[in-house]
Amino acid sequence: MDLSKNNTLQERIFQIIASEGNIDPSFLTLDTNLGDLDLSSVDKVMMFFELETQLQIELDQTELHELHTMRSLIDFVDAAVRSQ
């Protein structure tokens, strides 16, 4: 995925993750490991709910445990957006 062409989507995903995870946005980079964000199960549920609601997509939650970095999350969401 060429992220430079997709800043809007990337920014929106960063905003949602920062907001729902109560994380300082400046802390997030493409290489941030999701496991380092100290996210509770409720944080994760709300993140995916907001991603689905705001981006009007459906995410296959069985795939979520395979996502380890912000980059892989963005790729995953981008694929869902494209398939709509």
Added chain:
Amino acid sequence: MKRPVYVTGIGACTAAGIGPSRLWDACVVGRAFAERRTFELPRNSAPPISIDVPFCHAPITLACDDVRDRFGKPTRRMTPASLLAVFAAQQALEDAGQAGGCERTALVWGSGSSVVAPIEAGYKAMMLEGKGRVSPLTVADSMASAPASAIAALLNIQGPSFATASACASSAHAIAIAGMLVASGVVDHALAGGSEILSDPGAVLSWHSTGVLAKGLARPFHKDSAGINLGDGAGAIFLSADPTGAKAMLGTVGFSTGAVDVMSPHADAIDACLANIMNSSRSGNEACVINCHATGTQVGDRVERECLARLSQFMGTEILCSATKGITGHTMSASGVLEAIIAIKSLEKQVVPAAFTVRNGEWCSDNAEVLSENFSRIYSTSFGFGGMNVLLSFEKF
């Protein structure tokens, strides 16, 4: 194993303010906190449904903000119902000198109807605001055990924890069962209580439909009493097998169930619950003091007054009947614990607020009084919808 159980901590948040002392002071002064308020339920294609009733508001926002400031991130998605529960529980822990947490502690929390607010919010979001889905937290937030879960998580209580649900008797059941857990040695300590937020349009509309809400101030046990005032509130009691710093000892507890009618109290079942008073050892001729359920409804008060009159005849002693819901409002699942707290304060101060005297089967006073009396034990009764009845007692030691 059966060992004594002591009350070592109490906490409260009511229309009287924050803390058991505010609650007690209001009871002694006889201040009623109900104020008229309009509750509106918006509709899509019609004017909102509007109900104007007296209501006893507790400082919920203050309590919730305090818990958020104290515990930070884990609280940010908790409902006001859960935060209010934590607020009262934290007070009781601090009062017991256990603010740092303690091992072998159970949690039993009375749960009422305020946990359904998230479902109502979900419907509102979809039907009035055009949202496509309800929050995924609706399920967890609307569980009867949600407040108990929040308390356990924030106050690190790792022993047995669960909710009790028996309408207006919920938190009285919680105290009784928590006491049994400590007395039997399953745990060494237990936190028990209940919380209720009724200042929600859906809740007020539902209660209004039952026809039991008073148009003016509720006057429980008065002859002209014409209904109840609803109220928000939360209370907690810390029970321990260790008497250090104890305020009172938990005495006899009793239960009965009407098993006849959902909304009307059943005299035989109330008699059966009160019979525990006759069976418990009493001290000489001292007056029998009861903080009564006394909601202020015509049907409920009539049945309860008749039962208390019969009890006074059987026992041959004077009964001082304290009726305090006119002060706090009826806080449903929190009422049992809040009245237990008033009873404990009453025992400590040797004062019976909002009291009516019953002697030889007769009610001797038409108006509530504040009475000074020497007594070593006090009872507290809770009679819930569905005929679910609980008697608690607290003793000097």
